[in-house]
Amino acid sequence: MARILITSAIPYINGIKHLGNLVGSQLPADLYARYMRGRGHEVMFICATDEHGTPAELAAAKAGKPVEDYCAEMHEVQKEIAAGFRLSFDHFGRSSSARNHRLTQHFAGALAENGFIEEVVERQFFSVADNRFLPDRYIEGTCPNCGYDKARGDQCENCTKQLDPTDLIDPRSAISGSTELELRETKHLYLRQRALKDEIEAWIDSKTDWPVLTTSIAKKWLHDGEGLQDRGITRDLKWGVPVRKGSEPWPGMEGKVFYVWFDAPIEYIAGTAEWADANGKADADWERWWRTDRGAEDVRYVQFMGKDNVPFHTLSFPATIMGSREPWKLVDYIKSFNYLNYDGGQFSTSQGRGVFMDQALSILPADYWRWWLLSHAPENSDSEFTWENFQSSVNKDLADVLGNLVSRVTKFCRSKFGETVPAGGSPGEREHQLVAELQQQLAAYETCMEAMEVRKAAAELRALWVAGNEYLQSAAPWTVVKTDPEQAQAMIRLALNLIRLYAVISRPFIPDAAASMMASLGCEDWSWPADVGRALEVLPPGHGFTTPEVLFRKITDEERAEWQTRFSGVRT
Ligand code: MET
Known part of the structure; x- marks a missing residue:
């Protein structure tokens, strides 16, 4: 372990x-x-x-x-x-x-x-009216580039130019509006990253296994321009961790906080x-x-x-x-x-564009979102959320593939053999083949999960669900039951156990659905399937279950259109 x-x-x-x-x-x-x-x-x-x-x-x-x-x-x-x-x-x-x-x-x-901290004296705007130093964002003025009169000390929102507070024309305090600003000396601590x-x-x-995205960004900062720079680690703010040297005061740094x-x-x-x-x-x-x-x-x-x-x-x-x-x-x-984009543009907190976590949960349960987001995670490039894609992924993967299997198997069993795991028959060639296939797919899924290949892992998991569906489709217990009920029982026993196996392996993606699958099966055995054959025998003949409610519902076209409109504007 x-x-x-x-x-x-x-x-x-x-x-x-x-x-x-x-x-x-x-x-x-x-x-x-x-x-x-x-x-x-x-x-x-x-x-x-x-x-x-x-x-x-x-x-x-x-x-x-x-x-x-x-x-x-x-x-x-x-x-x-x-x-x-x-x-x-x-x-x-x-x-x-x-x-x-x-x-x-x-x-x-x-x-x-x-010796990795340097004390540096800088000149920074002090607002007499507010009796404090003003950090970049607390200073407003006219942009020297475009003339916009509400540019901030770090950036002009209008023309997006990066600014220093001293670039602003007619600078004023964003807190009080006062223009009585003085450039005063203030001491700051720098972390000597160059050393x-x-x-x-x-x-x-030494980290040869890191994702390219991670390493390339790190390398860029190490080498681009003048290379790695020392970093200011203190600010003239009130809210923050007060600057101290361990438990001792830090002379000259009174009233300042760490960045x-x-x-x-x-x-x-x-x-x-x-x-x-x-x-x-x-x-x-x-x-x-x-x-x-x-x-x-x-x-x-x-x-x-x-x-x-x-x-x-x-x-x-x-x-x-x-x-x-x-x-x-x-x-x-x-x-x-990378970044997830939203419906032809970008998610934006400042503009309230996109779906926010609370809004998402107000329209659908967590698993729907978890499944879509993880199966479309922006790993190798940016990806995009669209309502069409969300609808189709929920309706196909969750409702048609996984949800449908669970409901078909449990309902069929209830109607033919009652709500207990049937005892008849024994696995045949088709079942052995399925077990072998699942064993291989499970290994592929595990490999992706260990490697944190999130999208690929989702695809592998889906493939495991599909394999179960295909098995049922070709085994057709609903037909077999008419001629060989014993054999149909063996198929359904396997399929009920398959639901348990799916609950266990799907839990990282869709924990609530996994929990309700397990609850319907009256089982608490969450042990990871080392051997698929054995894992498909955990629920013994005679074990009782209850037929679950619909696991995933479909998103209708009306809903999709309504949500698309509702979330197209700006969050108020
Ligand atoms: N709050 C930061 C962000 O959301 C992350 C800090 S991680 C130490 O970008």
Whole structure:
């Protein structure tokens, strides 16, 4: 049995995520976690909300709430929606937790001690009226490029030009509108990534099995332009982890916080510590996942994220860990994703375009979405959600192929032999052939799941369902029963067992349907089928079952058209 640590990129606290966010990190991470648990491995699956930074402050201000309250509320909202999608986190933490404060300060202290932190004095806009330094997004003014008068300090929304706050004409505070801005000196901490470059590069070069997407992004940041740069890790904000050197104050850094991207990945570790706290465990229980001097040397650590997150996970976070010169676990494998587009355009949180997680669950259960999203995951290129494709995939794969098999077999059995596994007959040539075929297909499915080839795994799983259907089609127990009822019983006994096997192997994709299949069969044996032949004998003759409700319903053309219209506009 292996020990597998799995983290999903932690979603920003502000707002509810859209399906593109979900399929790029949390959902495939959940698939992998469920599969590995199903195979009997010990899994620790951690996610959290990413609560610091300017967007959180701005969203709280917009909602008219103190930022602490806003984050606490949004954390609960996100947690509930994650549960609705059946994301099986061992813990869903908060980057604002006391654990993360302490660990972040600890890492900063260790980095400073080892000479990997540089203190740099910069000039930055200070708003006299607001009595604070203003980060980029808090400054507005006229764009020097297009003349748009609401350009932000980091970018002009109108012409998309990237800006520095000092580029703006007539800059003003986005908080108060005050134009009384002064360029004042302020001190910031920089993580000396350049000093760690060779070490980071050698480590990345050793990861020969990583997806091309992951490695190519890392290499680009290492080599493009001037190469890997040192990174500012502090901000003049109020909301965040206060800058301290371990448990000591940091002279000259009073009133400042760490940059959100410095503390966010540390939350993977802190989240595991939060898990221990929440479950009455000792420190040793979370440290065995993270400290290679305390048992984590045999842990396999896999991260899931969208491609925009890759630089932080291949360079900055490893730099933090390596530079601490402490025995923390480094990631073993980074599974990254391209983007999911929406119906001819892009999902957009700022414009409210696309389907958001709460909306999705309000129209259909989680499994429908999980199946479509995972079977169309944007792995090797961007992919696109269209309502036609969604409808056809649900109706064909889930309703016609899997759902129909379950309902045909159980209903036929009920009407001919009653609601118990029939005892007659014995498997013949056709059944042996099916077992051999399934055994091969199962191996292919497992290979894809181990390799995190999500789309291929979905295709293999579907092929396993199709094989069962084809068997039934050609065996035709409904015809055979008229001439050889014993033989028909053997076929149906096998088919009922096939439903159980499907429940077990489909569970990572469609956990609710798997659970109801298993419940109808009155069975709790979730053991992974090592030997298909034996797995198809788990339900013995005489075992009772109940005929299930419809497993998956079809999406009608009217519904599809209605949803398409409903979600075409902007979320209000
Ligand atoms: N909150 C970030 C995002 O959504 C991910 C942080 S992972 C440590 O892009």
